[in-house]
Amino acid sequence: MATPFSFFLLVVLLITSAAPSNGCPHYQKEALLEFKSLLLANTSATADSLLEWDPDTSCCGWSDVGCWSEVEPRVVTDLDFSYLVPSILDENATVTSAILAPLFRLTTLMRLDLTTNYIHGEIPPEISNLTRLEDLDLSSNHFSGAIPPQLFSLTSLQTLRLSVYEAEKTGSYIDGPFVRRSYKNGNFLTGEIPSEIGNLTKLQELDLGNNRLTGAIPQALLGLEKLESLSLRGNFLSGEIPVGIGNLSRLDSISLSDNRLTGGIPLSIQNLTKLYTLTLDDNLLSGGIPVGLFDFPEMGALYLGNNNLTLKNVDALVPKSKLGELSLASCSISGRIPVWLRNQTEISYLDLSRNRITGGFPKWLAKMGIIDLVVSDNLLEGTLPLELFLERGLERPSQGILDLSKNKFSGNFPDSDRCDRDWFMALVLSNNQFTGPITQCISNVSTLALLDLSMNQLSGEPFQSLCRHPSSSCPSYIDISFNSFHGEISVAYVSNRYQLGVLELSHNEFTGISPRNLETLKFLDLNNNNISGEIPTSLSTMSSLQILVLRNNYLEGSIPLQAFSNLTSLRILDLSGNRVSGRVPASLGDLAGMRIAPSDSSIKEMVSHSSGYFSYFDREMLTSFTPLLEVFWKTLHLGLPNEHLGLYTFLDLSNNRLSGEIPRTLGRLTSLKVLNLSHNQLTGRIPDSFGEMRDLESLDLSHNDLYGEIPESMGKLLQLTNLKLSDNNLTGRIPHGPQMDRMNDPDSYARNVGGLCGTQIRVPCIEPVTPEEAASTPGDGIESEEGLVWFSWMTAGIGYPAGFVTTVLGMYGFGYFHRPMWRRRRMRSRAAIKF
Numbered sequence: 001m002a003t004p005f006s007f008f009l010l011v012v013l014l015i016t017s018a019a020p021s022n023g024c025p026h027y028q029k030e031a032l033l034e035f036k037s038l039l040l041a042n043t044s045a046t047a048d049s050l051l052e053w054d055p056d057t058s059c060c061g062w063s064d065v066g067c068w069s070e071v072e073p074r075v076v077t078d079l080d081f082s083y084l085v086p087s088i089l090d091e092n093a094t095v096t097s098a099i100l101a102p103l104f105r106l107t108t109l110m111r112l113d114l115t116t117n118y119i120h121g122e123i124p125p126e127i128s129n130l131t132r133l134e135d136l137d138l139s140s141n142h143f144s145g146a147i148p149p150q151l152f153s154l155t156s157l158q159t160l161r162l163s164v165y166e167a168e169k170t171g172s173y174i175d176g177p178f179v180r181r182s183y184k185n186g187n188f189l190t191g192e193i194p195s196e197i198g199n200l201t202k203l204q205e206l207d208l209g210n211n212r213l214t215g216a217i218p219q220a221l222l223g224l225e226k227l228e229s230l231s232l233r234g235n236f237l238s239g240e241i242p243v244g245i246g247n248l249s250r251l252d253s254i255s256l257s258d259n260r261l262t263g264g265i266p267l268s269i270q271n272l273t274k275l276y277t278l279t280l281d282d283n284l285l286s287g288g289i290p291v292g293l294f295d296f297p298e299m300g301a302l303y304l305g306n307n308n309l310t311l312k313n314v315d316a317l318v319p320k321s322k323l324g325e326l327s328l329a330s331c332s333i334s335g336r337i338p339v340w341l342r343n344q345t346e347i348s349y350l351d352l353s354r355n356r357i358t359g360g361f362p363k364w365l366a367k368m369g370i371i372d373l374v375v376s377d378n379l380l381e382g383t384l385p386l387e388l389f390l391e392r393g394l395e396r397p398s399q400g401i402l403d404l405s406k407n408k409f410s411g412n413f414p415d416s417d418r419c420d421r422d423w424f425m426a427l428v429l430s431n432n433q434f435t436g437p438i439t440q441c442i443s444n445v446s447t448l449a450l451l452d453l454s455m456n457q458l459s460g461e462p463f464q465s466l467c468r469h470p471s472s473s474c475p476s477y478i479d480i481s482f483n484s485f486h487g488e489i490s491v492a493y494v495s496n497r498y499q500l501g502v503l504e505l506s507h508n509e510f511t512g513i514s515p516r517n518l519e520t521l522k523f524l525d526l527n528n529n530n531i532s533g534e535i536p537t538s539l540s541t542m543s544s545l546q547i548l549v550l551r552n553n554y555l556e557g558s559i560p561l562q563a564f565s566n567l568t569s570l571r572i573l574d575l576s577g578n579r580v581s582g583r584v585p586a587s588l589g590d591l592a593g594m595r596i597a598p599s600d601s602s603i604k605e606m607v608s609h610s611s612g613y614f615s616y617f618d619r620e621m622l623t624s625f626t627p628l629l630e631v632f633w634k635t636l637h638l639g640l641p642n643e644h645l646g647l648y649t650f651l652d653l654s655n656n657r658l659s660g661e662i663p664r665t666l667g668r669l670t671s672l673k674v675l676n677l678s679h680n681q682l683t684g685r686i687p688d689s690f691g692e693m694r695d696l697e698s699l700d701l702s703h704n705d706l707y708g709e710i711p712e713s714m715g716k717l718l719q720l721t722n723l724k725l726s727d728n729n730l731t732g733r734i735p736h737g738p739q740m741d742r743m744n745d746p747d748s749y750a751r752n753v754g755g756l757c758g759t760q761i762r763v764p765c766i767e768p769v770t771p772e773e774a775a776s777t778p779g780d781g782i783e784s785e786e787g788l789v790w791f792s793w794m795t796a797g798i799g800y801p802a803g804f805v806t807t808v809l810g811m812y813g814f815g816y817f818h819r820p821m822w823r824r825r826r827m828r829s830r831a832a833i834k835f
Contacts, residue, residue, distance in 0.1 A: 023058030024067055028076045031102040032059050038099040039084060047084045066111070075108040082115040082137075097121035097143065104129045115161075116140040123189075125150040137161040138187070139207070146191035147208075152199045160200065162187055163209035163231060186210035186234070193232075195220040203227055209255065210234040217242055217256075224248065231255040233279065238262065241280075246271040253277040257303060260284055265309070269293070279303035281327050288312055289331065294319035305329030305351055314338050325349040329374075337362055337375070353377050353403070361404070363387050374403040376428070383411035389441040391420040403428040405452070412436035419444060421471075426450040430479070438462050438480075443473050449498050450477040461487035467500070467517075468492050479504035481525070489513040494520075505529070506549070518542045527551035527574070535559060535580070540566040546593060547572040551652070558582030559653075568592040572650040576676065581657040584677070589665025594649045594672045652676040654700065659683065662701075667692045676700040678724060683707070686730075691716045698722040706730060707754065715740045726750045733765045734758030 023029075036050050049063035059076065060067035066078025085095060097119055103112070104126040110133060119141040127136075128150035136154070139161045147162070164186050189211040197206075198220030206224070209231045216239035217232065228250050237259040245254070246268020254269075257279040264287035265280065276298045285307040293302060294317060304311075305327035311317075314333050323344050333355040341350070342364045349372040357375070360382035365373075367387050388402070400423045410433040419441035427442065430452045437460030438453070451466075451473065462485050467474035469492070476498040486509040494500055499520040510529040515538045518524075524542070527549045534557035539548070546569050555578040564570065564587065571593040649672050658680040666675070667689025675696060682704040690699070691713025697720060707729040714720075715737025723743040731754030734740065744760040757765035 024060045024074055024076055028106055028108075029055070029059040031105045032062070032065065032076070034102040035099065038102070039095065042095045042099060043085055050084060068108075076106050077108055077110045079103070079106075079109065079111070080113045081117070082113050083117070084114075085117045095119050097124050100124055101126065107131065109133055111135040113137045114141065118142055120144070122146075123148050123151065127151060128153045130154065132156055134202075135159040139163050141187055144188040144190065147189055147194060149194055149196050152194060152196035155199055156202060157200050158202050159205045160203060161205070161207040162189060162211065163207040163234075188212055190214070192216075193218050193221075197221060198223045200224065201226070204250075205229040207231040208235070212236060214238070216240075217261075219244070221245075222247060225250070227251060229253040232259070234258045236260055240264075241266050241285075243268055245269060248272070249274075251275060252298070255279045256283070258282040262286070264288070265290055265293070265304075267292075270295075273297070275299060277301045281305045281307065281329070283307050285309055291317060294321050296321050299323060301325040303327040304331060305353075307331075315340075319344070322346050327351040328355070330354040333357060335359075337365060341365065342368070348372065350374070361385055361388070361409075372401040374401065375407075376403045377406040379408060380404070381408040381410065384409060384414055386414040386416055386441075389414050389419040389423075390416070391418060400424050401426045401428075404432070405429060406431040408432065409434060413439040414441045415439035416441060421445055422447050424448055428452040430454040430456070432456055434458055436460070438465050440465065443468075444471060445473050446471065448473040448475045451475045452477075452479040453483070454479045454504065455482040458483040458485060460485065463487065463490050463492075467494065474498070474500060476500060477502045481506040481508065483508055486510060486530075489526075491517040493517070515539055515541050520544050522569075523547045525549040526553065529553055531555060533557075535563055535575070537563050539563045543567065543569075545570055549574040550578070551575070552577035554578065555580055559585050559588075561585050561587055564588065564591065570594070572648060574650060574652040575656065576652045576654040578656055580653070581659065583660035584653065584658055584663055584666075584682070586663040586665045588651070589663060589668040591669065594651065594669040597671055648673055649695075650674045650676075653680070655679040657681060661685075662687055662706075664689045666690070669693060671695050673719075674698045677704070679703040681705060685709075686711055686714075688713050690714060693717065695719055700724040701728070703727045709733070710735055710756075723748050726752065729753045730756055732756065734760050 033053070033055060036053060039046055039050070053059075053062045059065055060074050064080045065076060066080070067074040068077045095118060098121065100114075100119075101124065103109075104124065107129055109130050112130065112133060112135070115137050116139070121143065122145035123138065123143050125148045127148070131154065133154050134156050136157060136159065143162070187210070189208070191213065192215030193208065193213055195218050197218060201224065203224050204226050205228060207229070210233065213232070213235040215237065217237060219242060221227075221230070222242055222244040225248065227248050230248075230251060230253065233255040234257070237256075238261065240263035241256065241261055243266045245251075246266060249272065251272050252274045253276055255277065258281070261280075261283040263285065265285060267290055269275070269278070270290055270292035273296065275296050277300060278293065279301065281303040282305075286309065289304055289309050289311045293299075293304075297320065299321035300323065302321070302323055302325070306329050308330075310332045311328060315335065315338060317338065317340055319340060324346050326344070326347060326349070329351045330353070333352065334357065336359040337352065337357055341347070345368070347368070347370055350370050351374040353374050353376040355378055357378040357380060359380065361380055361384055363385045366385045384404070402424055403426070405428045409429070412435060417440065421444055424445050425447055427445070427448060427450070431454070434453070434456040435458065438458065442451070443465035458480070462480055464487070465472060466478065472493065474491070474494055478500075479502070481504045485505075489503070489505065489510055489512065491500065491514075494517045500518065501520060502523040503521060504523070504525050506525045506527040506529070508529050510526065510531060512531055512533070513526065513536070515536065519541060521542050522544050524545060524547065528551070530553065531550065532554035535550070535555055537560045539545075540563055543566050545567050548567075548570060549572065551574045555575070557580065559575070559580060559582065564573070564585075568591070570591050573591070649669075651666075651669065651672060652674065654676040655678070658677070659682065661684030662677065662682055664687040667687055669675075670693055672693050673695055675693070675698070678700040679702070682701070684706065685708035686701065686706060688711040690696075691711060694717070696717050699720065699722070702724040703726070705728065709732035710725065710730060712735045715735045717737065718739055720739040720743065725748060727750070730749075730752040734749065734756055736759075741760060746761050749756045749761055757763040
């Protein structure tokens with residue numbers, strides 16, 4: 001007989017067995033585990049959260065997985081899979097979109113976030129299985145190809161982001177000036193925006209920015225009445241901005257910057273009273289700027305710069321908006337800086353560059369404490385007010401930018417012990433007429449990361465104040481070229497905040513350099529100074545150096561073997577225009593930086609990777625910051641743009657007093673693009689190993705004492721576009737090759753005492769004659785050679801025209817007699833009619 005207690009246990013068991021499980025469905029767990037397995041098979045690095053998944057527990061308890069708890073059984077509705085691949089530097093990562101296949105079986109998903117995983121390949125069309133999806137974020141990956149039309153069958157979507165992850169943007173506003181098409185973490189989607197996008201009628205946020213989309217903005221977008229945020233920035237869109245955009249009354253953010261849009265700004269935009277952000281900069285827009293754009297009560301960021309727009313009656317403007325960010329670059333503004341700006345008390349970013357603004361720098365603007373102020377490329381003059389550098393007790397990040405380059409400012413820099421030490425992160429005052437020394441208002445800014453004072457009339461010893469002690473400035477990037485600075489380059493102190501990466505000191509009067517504390521330096525340009533003495537062996541301590549330019553100084557002595565032995569990253573070495581003597585060291589052939597394929601990096605990236613402020617340089621907002629490296633490229637004096645400086649490899653030892661033979665080891669520099677050893681006293685033969693320099697584009701060995709034949713191996717130089725071998729003692733046949741045959745400028749081979757021949761210079765080569773052949777030939781050898789040369793040219797002169805005529809007649813005859821009989825009759829009948 002059952003006891004009451006046993007009956008109670010039975011009831012409990014029945015209730016428990018009948019209750020639904022609170023775990024996720026088995027098929028969803030299996031899909032997630034399959035996704036994890038595919039991801040781990042494709043990359044050696046992944047987020048720890050995935051590694052913590054326990055197959056014996058409910059997937060609703062796993063990290064990054066969300067379930068809907070209001071229904072039973074619980075189902076997966078939310079996947080936050082951002083940053084699963086934590087580093088783009090994972091060289092083994094080959095994550096493709098194929099790993100996403102298991103996720104498309106989770107048909108209950110409402111939110112899917114896959115940002116910043118560097119996923120390659122096309123967006124799979126199977127994404128259309130996720131019919132309940134409301135929020136889809138695929139930003140900051142490497143998706144390519146067209147946007148699949150199946151994506152637009154997800155009619156429940158409220159948010160669609162295929163651009164750059166918001167947290168990676170550096171601007172204070174959603175679509176500030178700092179996200180450009182060159183951003184490396186974006187996607188690569190191509191083609192036009194499909195008209196099917198009009199199916200997403202519930203869409204509130206659409207971000208297709210930073211891709212490679214083309215075509216016009218589709219009219220179908222105008223049917224998305226619930227749209228609040230629209231971003232198509234950083235593409236290749238063309239055509240005009242649709243007039244009907246002003247009917248999307250819920251819009252509070254529009255970003256169309258950095259495209260190829262034409263026409264004017266539609267007046268209908270003035271109807272969007274909720275507008276908070278409007279960025280139309282960097283397009284081809286033209287016409288007048290509607291004054292109503294300055295009257296939005298909620299407007300915080302307005303970017304209209306770098307178009308062909310015109311702001312008329314700028315002085316009469318009385319904006320109602322309280323702007324935080326404003327760009328009016330290249331808007332044909334003339335006269336003085338608009339006075340109405342002093343009422344914009346909340347402004348933190350102001351760009352008035354590339355206009356025709358005149359007058360002095362007003363004190364009221366200096367006192368406003370604008371964090372990022374760019375007024376470059378105008379006609380401003382006079383001295384800078386001290387107020388621009390004084391502390392004002394403002395709460396602001398120490399990442400400010402002041403760019404007043406390309407104006408007509410003059411006089412000394414302000415000097416006071418009251419100057420703000422924690423304001424600027426970048427100070428660009430280049431291309432002005434400043435005089436005197438660097439004052440403490442500049443040298444004591446401890447937050448300074450970039451300092452550009454180039455192309456002025458400054459003087460003094462800059463390193464008596466810069467990089468001198470812990471309270472002084474020691475930026476990562478220093479450009480003080482084209483001034484009259486003098487003294488020795490000596491860095492006594494390196495900031496803990498930044499690593500010194502670039503020293504651009506060319507065209508001054510420096511007399512020496514001490515490599516102490518320059519271990520992190522990547523770029524050193526000292527061309528056209530007064531540096532004398534021997535090349536210091538201590539250069540070897542600058543182990544991170546990639547670019548070293550010592551051209552046009554007074555260096556003498558031999559090239560020390562140990563000076564470059566430790567510079568394994570060196571890609572550009574220029575010692576030309578000095579008095580260096582002795583042999584070319586064979587150890588130069590061991591420079592690893594000239595043996596490996598270069599990467600497309602810029603000076604900014606060189607610095608930023610070692611300095612910890614990569615996000616700052618990604619802003620690309622310094623309109624005048626376009627440093628160039630002066631080089632002699634293919635006999636031309638050029639400035640290489642910093643954006644692609646990493647693509648170049650140079651070795652220039654020209655215009656010195658080097659002697660001896662050229663070492664064969666230079667042929668190991670297989671990635672070298674330019675080799676210039678001209679205007680020396682080099683002897684011996686051209687090394688046969690030069691044919692191994694597969695990337696060589698320019699070779700100049702002119703004005704030496706080289707002898708012998710040009711190596712046949714040089715015919716393998718398939719990238720060669722410039723060759724100078726004149727003024728030597730070279731002899732023999734110029735070798736053939738796909739590029740060598742194009743090196744047909746006679747001046748490239750001129751004044752070789754031994755004499756060169758070949759089809760490139762139209763000088764026939766005489767084959768050597770044996771003694772037996774010479775004995776059987778009447779006349780002396782000279783007459784015989786002259787006869788052979790005459791006969792060769794006579795044969796060519798008669799043979800080529802005769803052959804041409806014979807070929808034409810033969811082709812005509814063949815074509816005529818191989819026609820059908822009826823066509824021959826028709827031709828004869830036509831000839832008779834014409835006659």
